Amino acid sequence: MSLLHESAIFLAAAILAVPLFNRFGFGSVLGYLAAGVLIGPWGLGLVSGVDHILHFAELGVVLLLFIIGLELQPSRLWVLRRSVFGLGLAQVLITGALLAGLGYAMGLPTGTATIAGLALALSSTAFVLQMLAEKKQLTSAHGRAAFAILLFQDLAVIPLLALIPLLGPSQAQTQASNMVVQTVVVIAVVAGLVLGGRFLLRHVLRLIASSSNHEIFTPTALLVVISAALLMDFAGVSMALGAFLAGMLLADSEYRHELEANIEPFKRLLLGLFFMAVGMSANVGLVVAEPLRVLALAAGLLTVKFLVLLILGRLFKYSTECARNLAFVLPQGGEFAFVIFAAAAVHQVMARELADLLIVVVTLTMAVTPLLVFFNERVVQSWLRPHGEERFDTIDDSDHQVVIAGFGRFGQVIGRLLRMKQIPFTAIESNAEQVQVVRRYGNKVYYGDPGRLDLLRAARVDKAKVFVLTISDMIASVKAAELVKKHFPNVAVYARARNRHHAHLLMDVGVKYVIRETWLSALDMGRHVLGDLGQSEEDARHAVETFQRHDEQTLIRQHAIHHDEQKLIQSSKDAALQLQELFESDVASHAQQHESGTA
Numbered sequence: 001m002s003l004l005h006e007s008a009i010f011l012a013a014a015i016l017a018v019p020l021f022n023r024f025g026f027g028s029v030l031g032y033l034a035a036g037v038l039i040g041p042w043g044l045g046l047v048s049g050v051d052h053i054l055h056f057a058e059l060g061v062v063l064l065l066f067i068i069g070l071e072l073q074p075s076r077l078w079v080l081r082r083s084v085f086g087l088g089l090a091q092v093l094i095t096g097a098l099l100a101g102l103g104y105a106m107g108l109p110t111g112t113a114t115i116a117g118l119a120l121a122l123s124s125t126a127f128v129l130q131m132l133a134e135k136k137q138l139t140s141a142h143g144r145a146a147f148a149i150l151l152f153q154d155l156a157v158i159p160l161l162a163l164i165p166l167l168g169p170s171q172a173q174t175q176a177s178n179m180v181v182q183t184v185v186v187i188a189v190v191a192g193l194v195l196g197g198r199f200l201l202r203h204v205l206r207l208i209a210s211s212s213n214h215e216i217f218t219p220t221a222l223l224v225v226i227s228a229a230l231l232m233d234f235a236g237v238s239m240a241l242g243a244f245l246a247g248m249l250l251a252d253s254e255y256r257h258e259l260e261a262n263i264e265p266f267k268r269l270l271l272g273l274f275f276m277a278v279g280m281s282a283n284v285g286l287v288v289a290e291p292l293r294v295l296a297l298a299a300g301l302l303t304v305k306f307l308v309l310l311i312l313g314r315l316f317k318y319s320t321e322c323a324r325n326l327a328f329v330l331p332q333g334g335e336f337a338f339v340i341f342a343a344a345a346v347h348q349v350m351a352r353e354l355a356d357l358l359i360v361v362v363t364l365t366m367a368v369t370p371l372l373v374f375f376n377e378r379v380v381q382s383w384l385r386p387h388g389e390e391r392f393d394t395i396d397d398s399d400h401q402v403v404i405a406g407f408g409r410f411g412q413v414i415g416r417l418l419r420m421k422q423i424p425f426t427a428i429e430s431n432a433e434q435v436q437v438v439r440r441y442g443n444k445v446y447y448g449d450p451g452r453l454d455l456l457r458a459a460r461v462d463k464a465k466v467f468v469l470t471i472s473d474m475i476a477s478v479k480a481a482e483l484v485k486k487h488f489p490n491v492a493v494y495a496r497a498r499n500r501h502h503a504h505l506l507m508d509v510g511v512k513y514v515i516r517e518t519w520l521s522a523l524d525m526g527r528h529v530l531g532d533l534g535q536s537e538e539d540a541r542h543a544v545e546t547f548q549r550h551d552e553q554t555l556i557r558q559h560a561i562h563h564d565e566q567k568l569i570q571s572s573k574d575a576a577l578q579l580q581e582l583f584e585s586d587v588a589s590h591a592q593q594h595e596s597g598t599a
Contacts, residue, residue, distance in 0.1 A: 028272070057271075121305070146326055154240060193242065193245055279363075286356065328375075337359070402465070404425055408470065430449045465492060477495065481509050498516070502516075
């Protein structure tokens, strides 16, 4: 069958299965898996060569990690060090030890049990990050914890693969020397990648961008990702980790958004192909032949990892809800287990039959994960809400002129000001822990999600004059603003924005009054700095007012082009020159006035 025919089959299967599974709330990942099983060797048999397809589709995971790296600056990674090397290390070691112990108790040799336990301790980076991205939970508490664990697991693949030859029947001394050589190669390749990214890659991207040929930027972006992945593959390291490092090195560059926009379509297609290939590779025949054995092993793996994650989440001071969500997201096996089991079979550390069995178990746990997440969101949370803090409050206030959505540090200042003027208001906060803190200090606030229309109606937004939006999360903030502007158009919306991009998104949905959270405080500090540098109070105030007026005008002008990064960059440069000319003209004018007064 030709490549064109196979491509048509893959696309048709995805188009049929994914919308159907999304329609019933199961998510696209399970839809891709089901499509893969349907067209694969154990289904209709429309496509063969599963191993080749799976190997090629791993590029989707590589692109996913590159985009995640683009979103994570090195400084932010340093902030996550406790989660990565604390929670991540604890999860791998404890889960691996428990699973290895169970394997040894079932009669496996020590080396086989060790490799099996550690490999099964790894979770699926592709599955989990895709699900979290779809649900917009990557920045949530359990999303950040899951990312930290997955990042450590990707790092753990390196020593785990190096450990396999040492456990084989070959001479340990020779293998140990090979391990030292491989470690040196890994360090050299990583150092080369970091140095190249810092001192060479940005200049290359700048040269490409200045060529005025935007079409060439897409193959350049793909070449960057694939080159980084191949370098790490040459060193015997996960290709996805190499792409992640490349993305992280470019996270604070001016080309971050352009790279992401060019890579995103390829990432979506190839990641979908990867999930379909996983579905195709599932040995359904083994499940049919030994259903109880396969199901028991899969259930045991899910249970052990779930309990370990739940306990570790609480030990690392995460909330009960966060620990539970983390345990439901990460209990499956991961795609790196396929590589590890194959290597273990080659080095005679593990029997081929056992490797095939464990691969089926891992695939089954991956397929079950979207169902577990669905069960957690639709069933478990509804069970707990009537008895815990997760139940939204019933808003029983009378009609108030002001509704404040988001009662954190920003919203509380506005609330205190209104209370001083004896103006009643309704405050809504979606963070349960923040609600608890605010209530301990004697403040009245309702727990609820301002992004839900039914709650906005319960809060009598239609009777209010002003809706104050101070939610820090950009996605949730824009969603709430959009609902209010659409369903309550007569209510004035005053919104807090985290930055210029957030302000432009709010302006997109029709919000007229937007204030950036650090804007006025930064201007006030700047006025004091100018005063301490010897400028008069009048000159400092005039400089700040001129700068404020010019920047607000620039913000409005840039709203029309904020989706085009190149135009936005050029506009910012033009605005900076214009501001400089404005101040030079202002200084000259002041000098002339001074000379006239002296004369």
